[in-house]
Amino acid sequence: MSSIFAGLAQPDVIARYEPVIGLEVHVQLATATKIFCSCPTSFGAPPNTNVCPVCLGLPGALPVLSRHSVELAVKAALALNCAIRPKSRFARKNYFYPDLPKGYQISQYDEPLAEHGWVEIAVEGAVKRIGITRVHMEDDAGKSIHDGFRDSDRYSYVDLNRCGTPLIEIVTEPDIRSSEEAYAFLTELKQVLQFIDVSTCDMEKGHLRCDANVSVRRWNAERFGTKAEVKNLNSFRFLKQALDYEIARQVAVVEGGGAVEQETRLFNPDTGETAGMRSKEHAHDYRYFPEPDLVPLRISERWLGEIRAALPELPARKRERFLRDYGLREYDVQVLTATHAVAEYFEKVAAVSGDPRASANWVIGDLMGLLKAAGKEIADSPVSAENLGELLALIARGEISGKLAKEILPKMFASGEPAAGIIEREGLRQISDSGALEKIVDQVLAASPKQVEQFRSGKTAVLGYLVGQVMKATRGQANPAAVNELFKQKLS
Amino acid sequence: MNIPSLTIGRVREGLGKKEFSARELAEEALRHAAEENPKTNAYLHFSPERALAAAARVDEKLARGEDPGPLAGVPVAVKDVIVTRGVKTTCGSRLLAEYVPPYDATAVIRLEQAGGIIIGKTNCDEFAMGSSNENSAFGPVRNPVDPERVPGGSSGGSAAAVAQGTAVVALGSDTGGSVRQPASFCGVVGVTPTYGRVSRYGLVAFASSLDHIGPFSRTVRDSAVLLRAIAGRDPLDSTSAAAPVPDYAGLMDGGVKGLRVGVPREYLKDLASETAGLIERGIEALRGQGCEIKEISLPSTDYSVACYYIIATAEASSNLARYDGVRYTGRSANSETLSEMYRNSRGEGFGLECKRRIMLGTYVLSHGYYDAYYLKAQKVRALIARDFAAAFEQVDAIVGPVSPFPAFKLGEKIDDPLEMYLSDIYTLTGSLAGIPCMSVPCGRTAQGLPVGMQIMTNHFDEGRMFRLAAAVEGGVPPVTPGAAQPLP
Numbered sequence: 009m010s011s012i013f014a015g016l017a018q019p020d021v022i023a024r025y026e027p028v029i030g031l032e033v034h035v036q037l038a039t040a041t042k043i044f045c046s047c048p049t050s051f052g053a054p055p056n057t058n059v060c061p062v063c064l065g066l067p068g069a070l071p072v073l074s075r076h077s078v079e080l081a082v083k084a085a086l087a088l089n090c091a092i093r094p095k096s097r098f099a100r101k102n103y104f105y106p107d108l109p110k111g112y113q114i115s116q117y118d119e120p121l122a123e124h125g126w127v128e129i130a131v132e133g134a135v136k137r138i139g140i141t142r143v144h145m146e147d148d149a150g151k152s153i154h155d156g157f158r159d160s161d162r163y164s165y166v167d168l169n170r171c172g173t174p175l176i177e178i179v180t181e182p183d184i185r186s187s188e189e190a191y192a193f194l195t196e197l198k199q200v201l202q203f204i205d206v207s208t209c210d211m212e213k214g215h216l217r218c219d220a221n222v223s224v225r226r227w228n229a230e231r232f233g234t235k236a237e238v239k240n241l242n243s244f245r246f247l248k249q250a251l252d253y254e255i256a257r258q259v260a261v262v263e264g265g266g267a268v269e270q271e272t273r274l275f276n277p278d279t280g281e282t283a284g285m286r287s288k289e290h291a292h293d294y295r296y297f298p299e300p301d302l303v304p305l306r307i308s309e310r311w312l313g314e315i316r317a318a319l320p321e322l323p324a325r326k327r328e329r330f331l332r333d334y335g336l337r338e339y340d341v342q343v344l345t346a347t348h349a350v351a352e353y354f355e356k357v358a359a360v361s362g363d364p365r366a367s368a369n370w371v372i373g374d375l376m377g378l379l380k381a382a383g384k385e386i387a388d389s390p391v392s393a394e395n396l397g398e399l400l401a402l403i404a405r406g407e408i409s410g411k412l413a414k415e416i417l418p419k420m421f422a423s424g425e426p427a428a429g430i431i432e433r434e435g436l437r438q439i440s441d442s443g444a445l446e447k448i449v450d451q452v453l454a455a456s457p458k459q460v461e462q463f464r465s466g467k468t469a470v471l472g473y474l475v476g477q478v479m480k481a482t483r484g485q486a487n488p489a490a491v492n493e494l495f496k497q498k499l500s
Numbered sequence: 501m502n503i504p505s506l507t508i509g510r511v512r513e514g515l516g517k518k519e520f521s522a523r524e525l526a527e528e529a530l531r532h533a534a535e536e537n538p539k540t541n542a543y544l545h546f547s548p549e550r551a552l553a554a555a556a557r558v559d560e561k562l563a564r565g566e567d568p569g570p571l572a573g574v575p576v577a578v579k580d581v582i583v584t585r586g587v588k589t590t591c592g593s594r595l596l597a598e599y600v601p602p603y604d605a606t607a608v609i610r611l612e613q614a615g616g617i618i619i620g621k622t623n624c625d626e627f628a629m630g631s632s633n634e635n636s637a638f639g640p641v642r643n644p645v646d647p648e649r650v651p652g653g654s655s656g657g658s659a660a661a662v663a664q665g666t667a668v669v670a671l672g673s674d675t676g677g678s679v680r681q682p683a684s685f686c687g688v689v690g691v692t693p694t695y696g697r698v699s700r701y702g703l704v705a706f707a708s709s710l711d712h713i714g715p716f717s718r719t720v721r722d723s724a725v726l727l728r729a730i731a732g733r734d735p736l737d738s739t740s741a742a743a744p745v746p747d748y749a750g751l752m753d754g755g756v757k758g759l760r761v762g763v764p765r766e767y768l769k770d771l772a773s774e775t776a777g778l779i780e781r782g783i784e785a786l787r788g789q790g791c792e793i794k795e796i797s798l799p800s801t802d803y804s805v806a807c808y809y810i811i812a813t814a815e816a817s818s819n820l821a822r823y824d825g826v827r828y829t830g831r832s833a834n835s836e837t838l839s840e841m842y843r844n845s846r847g848e849g850f851g852l853e854c855k856r857r858i859m860l861g862t863y864v865l866s867h868g869y870y871d872a873y874y875l876k877a878q879k880v881r882a883l884i885a886r887d888f889a890a891a892f893e894q895v896d897a898i899v900g901p902v903s904p905f906p907a908f909k910l911g912e913k914i915d916d917p918l919e920m921y922l923s924d925i926y927t928l929t930g931s932l933a934g935i936p937c938m939s940v941p942c943g944r945t946a947q948g949l950p951v952g953m954q955i956m957t958n959h960f961d962e963g964r965m966f967r968l969a970a971a972v973e974g975g976v977p978p979v980t981p982g983a984a985q986p987l988p
Binding site: 061064065066067068069070071072073100102104106109110111112166293295296297300301302303 | 582583589591596599601602603605700701702703704705707708709735736737738739814815817818820821822824826827828838842862865866867870874
């Protein structure tokens, strides 16, 4: 019987060691077509239908690099603060596998697209910089399906739809020191890449895949320990689980007087354990060499400048600015900077309404509630940012009450109309005109002698009742502040 | 109509004068080729449906008074490493014995757009690896000049088809001499254009950085016309060149007076005397027509064989990985595991020469050996290119032999791969430099064996190369097609 606690070091022992972690993250670029041919990248097509001679690796077919893939890869590399090489080169990574129809992957090796970047994460309130060694481009392989078929005991099936899907591989420096830091790094990375529309980073669809190089050493040791590569960390939870397991396993090995083996290990999500997959002796020799079917990739200064100029403000910057300029709460800032679309929407609402805090509340509360119920993304919101801003401006100008606005918004959401049209048609405009209100206030006072008596005898809480009567008479359209003021004048 | 006597120009004239229709010509060419093929085994299979459909399109265009294209009605043979939609493409390999590609090579599309009629696919060394055509899984090709002798390789079938007169022109592929050497052995014209001049899309890769598609013909003019039809930038091949394609046949005329022609001293030092004598006669013919002949040096020539067989095998080991029994290739029966399936399918499928080159290539790319072999070879390749660049500062063209010897006998050298590799020395340097090279017939030995002269010019200077070839062609007796005897 295996238990996740078998052969693992206890926390007090683990604490005597420093884990050293580097991540290799594969990200699927959000292009409509594949990296070396014009087949669609769409997910879920019937097996082996999104294919052509090029991505099938048929004899004689040749790759042609897609410009859009390069553009997205450069965008990602810039957002990760990398230096883009003016000239990079593709290389063949040779290995045999049934879902790799060419017998090699077209990747980049000694001349990658970009190098020397960094990402900042928050660690116990401080900012820590995780180095990015390199960002390179490559094509994805197909999918082998080993079970689920009647004859799966004898055959494996291969679906080559995914073959040639553009990927970038992001390799970090061994700067990560705990599973929490790894988690924070991947979270930040995912947000940045989503923010700049480079990838959906949908882990369930395999758009973001993560491997980790893990070693442990005594605190203050000079040299790194021997590392193991842990594969198949395909959710945030698995990443943390696998790293914690692997750190505890390695510490136990060292504590037991053994040596950590250099090997590739596979994380098993069912048991939460990592298990040896390939030893160093059996490591692949990929026999990299420059891809002769492609010319070197040259990125001109001009193109680089265009991509850089089109890059939006990145999440970290935006968070700082929202906190500082809008005076929002930390939590609200997190929500409002989660994606580029949300941040952009919010800023437009704030600009039109002139009230950032109210804008934050309405976007996070009412609007997101409506979107969630309708299963829509903010980019497809029937209520435009301008229209929501206008609605909030009407409240600010006292033309409608907040309560009324809460009734109007769902109608705007249903019809896509601006607030003004709905208010006009349904006669909902707030009555602020003191002449009109005074008449109603007088009527309420005349009809409520008992409450007037009570108020005068000091029970000021009865004012709420009186205001309520006015609201009732005006079907909610009276400006509550103005009504309050009038009552106070009349009763003093 | 007499198929062996045809040229592109003669076909054009015949169609124009309505002596025959494209369909009649195609039918006769198919019949004639099938009848002659047992003598040489030049064709692996014929493509009558495709040929007749193409001929019908030419006849329709003629009937409508439209230009049917520069190759209208011309029967063409295509080496079986160039993919043809719906027509088997075996690469001379058992692994692809039944492979029918679903798409056409760009050169094939252009050939047919120009009115060419593909009558069949020609035999070759397996995956274009070889210098004698003895490495075909479907039997060797016999040289039409002497059926006891090899036609050269790897494009032996295309050279033999043209020499035998069953096709007017043919397409071959050249990686280290696979067009020029068989052209020389069979006594026809064979052209390796500048690397990037003709799209490689649809040419089954042997060594991608060295692979070229090139024409065969009986006259220099026909190769010039064929090259123009298939050359030019192709968006499907990133390594194809955007340089404009001139009218090569038009550039042929005008004479060679005043052209500076270099003869590399490294090319003549170890040459068999009879071949050397014929090449020297060719050089004298050029001098006689006003060329200025200069001795030059290409000092890195000695390293070209080693350099080539590292780069070419390295790329081949990767290019041939896809023939693994998983998809279109033949799959070995009786395999229990995935690795057994790989090993058995490849072990049973590949011939000896392919295996040898895959192993060499795998070795030179292996961890720890890359720098010593592949990287070093790339540096030598740059030196060879520099030799040529320096030479072309002094001369307009370089001439020399294609092969150290004329066609040898079947079986004579097949057991000595090293000697076979070494005999590629004169063709490899030009391939490594990526410059245009060709073989033009330059006379026959006392035994009647053809010898070709190699002409090389600077990148994209095919025009001057053809002009010099025409001058050599005019100075030596032409080849008589159809000289082959039936196989015993």
